[in-house]
Amino acid sequence: MSFPNKNKEVRRVKKLVSIAIVLVMALSFCTTAFAVSASTYATGADKRDSILSISGSTATCKSIYTANGDDAVKVVITQSLEKQGLFWSWSKVAGEWTKTSDGSSMVLTNTVSNLEKGKYRVKSMFTVTDKNGKEETIPLYSTTEKVG
Amino acid sequence: MTNDEKIAKALEQALYDDIAEYEKLPDHKFSRGFNRKMKRMFQEEVVAESHLSVVRRRRKLPAAVAVVCSVVLLMGAAATTYYLWNNFRMQDRGLYTLLNITDVENCPKTLEEHYRLTADLSGFTENVIDDDELSYFVEYENKEKNIKISFQQVTKHGLTTMLNTEGKEPPVEVTINSCYGIYFESKYENCILIWDSGDYIINLSAHGISKNDLFVLAEFVQKVE
Structure with missing residues (x-):
């Protein structure tokens, strides 16, 4: 006896299970990817800050590098302003701005006006080069602030 | 013959x-029509049963996916240790x-009020290094005393602040000038x-002095006009 309805239902269940497995694998990769980025923490700084301040529709972006070590010979800050889109995705809306030092402390500040309603954050990339020429880049995101 | 034996014999005879x-x-x-009807009736019952079991499985599937996803996310979260001390939320990422x-x-x-050392x-x-409405940042150096x-x-x-705690003890809770704070060695x-300080975050760090001297120095951080 053949049961065409049963076969159709079983195929649908198998499809859902496949989607679930892909989702779980994707989540696992995200956890692993995070672990990889954490192991490349750079030298040269005691502290780094990423700050976003919103006043009306104007954003002030600030990245602070506090040096207190001897390892770094060059530091580059690359800063951009990002806006949150659909499904918690982020896209750059202003920047990138850069500033370079010889390893000493520095601050990069930029202002963006006439922003649309939405959630924003500052992305500060600190690229540090040590005495051996090894270069490492670490991103640091400010907390999210709202316009409107 | 006992009564039980008589009853057993009578039942046996009734069976024969x-x-x-x-x-x-x-x-x-049986007619072909009757056979077809019976066959259809049995088929419908089997399909209904299998459909019901598939429906039951489909209902359990979202719950199973949610459990598996939660476990994976918890495993990721477990890799990060969280501390909460007053307004300070810290994530120890190794x-x-x-x-x-x-x-x-x-x-x-x-910055509507200004603190200085x-x-x-x-x-x-x-x-x-910086002096605007969002931050004030100054460095003092004595090259002779390093x-x-x-x-x-x-x-x-x-x-958001990233603290260089690599290979060191995590930050500890302290009280500075009656304010909540943290201390660590980089x-x-x-x-x-x-x-x-209530409205602002104050950072004081030093190279070349002891922890006790730093705490003494912190007492000289005052609000100025």
Whole structure:
């Protein structure tokens, strides 16, 4: 006896299970990817800050590098302003701005006006080069602030 | 013969009589229509049963997916240790610690009051790195004694700080000038104090002085006109 309805239902269940497995694998990769980025923490700084301040529709972006070590010979800050889109995705809306030092402390500040309603954050990339020429880049995101 | 034996014999005889009656029945053939109806009835019952089991499985599937996803996310979260001390929320990520301030609701978005390190720092060169409405950052250096001091005052809004705690003990809770704060020593053996003055975050760090001397220096951080 053949049961065409049963076969159709079983195929649908198998499809859902496949989607679930892909989702779980994707989540696992995200956890692993995070672990990889954490192991490349750079030298040269005691502290780094990423700050976003919103006043009306104007954003002030600030990245602070506090040096207190001897390892770094060059530091580059690359800063951009990002806006949150659909499904918690982020896209750059202003920047990138850069500033370079010889390893000493520095601050990069930029202002963006006439922003649309939405959630924003500052992305500060600190690229540090040590005495051996090894270069490492670490991103640091400010907390999210709202316009409107 | 006992009564039980008599009853057993009578029942046995009744059974044989029933069988003899059955064998006397004429041979009967069911019509094709009747057979088709019976077959359809049985088929529908089997499909309904299998459909019901598939529906039950489909109902369990979202719950199973949610459990598996939760386990995976929890495993990721377990890899990060969280600390909460007053307004300081810290995430220990092994090679560094992330610091966020949780309660910023009634805090000013600009520096409306100014804090400065008022200790006698003669013999130190002063270098103002930043001085605007969001932050004040100054460094003092005495090359002869190999001492370097950093002082910062920043607003709380939109702030994320990355602390270099690689290979060191995680930050510990302290009280500075009656304010909540944290203390840690960085990879470079520098002493760092960060505290919440109420409206702002104050950072004081030093290279070349002891932890006790740093705490004494912190008492010279005062609000100025």
